[in-house]
Amino acid sequence: MAASQTCLNIDELRRQARRFLPRGLFDYIDRGTEDETSLRRLRESFDRGELMPRVLVDTAGRHTGISLFGRERPLPFVIAPTAAAGLVRYDGEVLLARAARAAGIPFCVSTQSITSIEAIAEAGAELWFQLYVWRDRSLTHALLDRVAACGVDTLILTVDTAVSPKREYNLHNGFSVPVTPSLRGTLDVARHPAWLVGVLLRLLKNGGWPGYAHYPPQFRTRITDSSSHDPIRLCDRVSWDDVAELRRRWRGRIIIKGLLAPADALRASEAGVEAIVVSNHGGRNLDSAPSPLAVLPRIVDAVGDRLTVLADSGVRRGSDAAKLLAAGAAAVLLGRAPLFGLAAGGQAGAEHALAILQDELDRTMALLGCRTVADLRSCVG
Numbered sequence: 001m002a003a004s005q006t007c008l009n010i011d012e013l014r015r016q017a018r019r020f021l022p023r024g025l026f027d028y029i030d031r032g033t034e035d036e037t038s039l040r041r042l043r044e045s046f047d048r049g050e051l052m053p054r055v056l057v058d059t060a061g062r063h064t065g066i067s068l069f070g071r072e073r074p075l076p077f078v079i080a081p082t083a084a085a086g087l088v089r090y091d092g093e094v095l096l097a098r099a100a101r102a103a104g105i106p107f108c109v110s111t112q113s114i115t116s117i118e119a120i121a122e123a124g125a126e127l128w129f130q131l132y133v134w135r136d137r138s139l140t141h142a143l144l145d146r147v148a149a150c151g152v153d154t155l156i157l158t159v160d161t162a163v164s165p166k167r168e169y170n171l172h173n174g175f176s177v178p179v180t181p182s183l184r185g186t187l188d189v190a191r192h193p194a195w196l197v198g199v200l201l202r203l204l205k206n207g208g209w210p211g212y213a214h215y216p217p218q219f220r221t222r223i224t225d226s227s228s229h230d231p232i233r234l235c236d237r238v239s240w241d242d243v244a245e246l247r248r249r250w251r252g253r254i255i256i257k258g259l260l261a262p263a264d265a266l267r268a269s270e271a272g273v274e275a276i277v278v279s280n281h282g283g284r285n286l287d288s289a290p291s292p293l294a295v296l297p298r299i300v301d302a303v304g305d306r307l308t309v310l311a312d313s314g315v316r317r318g319s320d321a322a323k324l325l326a327a328g329a330a331a332v333l334l335g336r337a338p339l340f341g342l343a344a345g346g347q348a349g350a351e352h353a354l355a356i357l358q359d360e361l362d363r364t365m366a367l368l369g370c371r372t373v374a375d376l377r378s379c380v381g
Helices: 010-020 023-030 037-048 092-103 117-121 137-149 168-173 183-190 193-205 240-249 262-270 292-303 318-326 336-368 373-379
Strands: 066-068 071-073 077-079 107-109 127-131 154-158 253-259 275-278 308-312 332-334
Touching: 010 023, 010 336, 023 168, 023 183, 023 336, 037 292, 037 318, 077 092, 077 107, 077 336, 092 107, 092 117, 092 336, 107 117, 117 127, 127 137, 137 240, 154 240, 168 183, 183 193, 240 253, 253 262, 253 308, 262 275, 262 292, 275 292, 292 308, 292 318, 318 332, 318 336, 318 373, 332 336, 336 373
Parallel strands: 077 332, 107 127, 127 154, 154 253, 253 275, 275 308, 308 332
Antiparallel strands: 066 071
16 A cells, blocks of 8 residues: 555645655745745634534435536535646646546646646646736737637636745745755755656656746746746736736636635626635735635625635645635635645545545534535534
């Protein structure tokens, strides 16, 4: 039995991932920003959250399925977009897509994936695409055409990263973009031979240092090159006008990810998008941002009858997901948890991470007296 399959919870998968990954890459996935106050607040919000159980309820027929965007799904989960998946395991984005397909849930491809949307689509999963609006809007629009040609009908626009956040540990580890080779980083990689042989050397053998596969050819340089980071990437001039332009151009569903203020949620509903993701980027961007669980009820009250409200950030237990669902989220996006599983055991590890969360959610529902995910709404104390 693979080591990842013996893990009983996400924290145990996290420890396996920490042993497998070089420190720079693990910290990039695991840690927050600045003083990591927001990251701690995320955990505290789940720890403080309470759900009120009802007893003597026949829950023998319970299930964790939901209906989301007109489709029945066995789990209220979506694998969130993460830029580092292709470095966690060789073909990491493809492996995550296969894990999502096996679980019957969507996989959201990142703009900064090192594997192309065309290659990931071959995995046969339901794909969503996460978009950062580039400085050159014409390049953004060309990317959308490329994504639509792969049959993707759901676009997630990430709006909470106007500038690169200050993650000092990345600089200390040499893992900022561009990746800066250093003696410290080289020694770190040498201490993780399984990752060195199974990921890095395979990448170097099959095309050299990876780059961002969705960048236009003139900017598709290696992640060790400074030009791979700056010319088209994040834009602090993205506004509601860009949302309006996307709404005109994109024929499919649009989800805005990264909202925390009820006023912004109302603005999103007026902009004609179908859904939002209440998120603080996993505590990785604004260190003074509130946790999603703290603001979710107000946002659901404000716009829950106008658009679909999703949530993410910091979910490590099925009970964490239950608290977001009880607060009104229609589904929960998972970022770090599938990555820890991926690092610990490849596709099987990612599937195991999802199975752990499903089992914990199912147990939580039974102990609360809930037959369906919708019943969780009645468990807020």
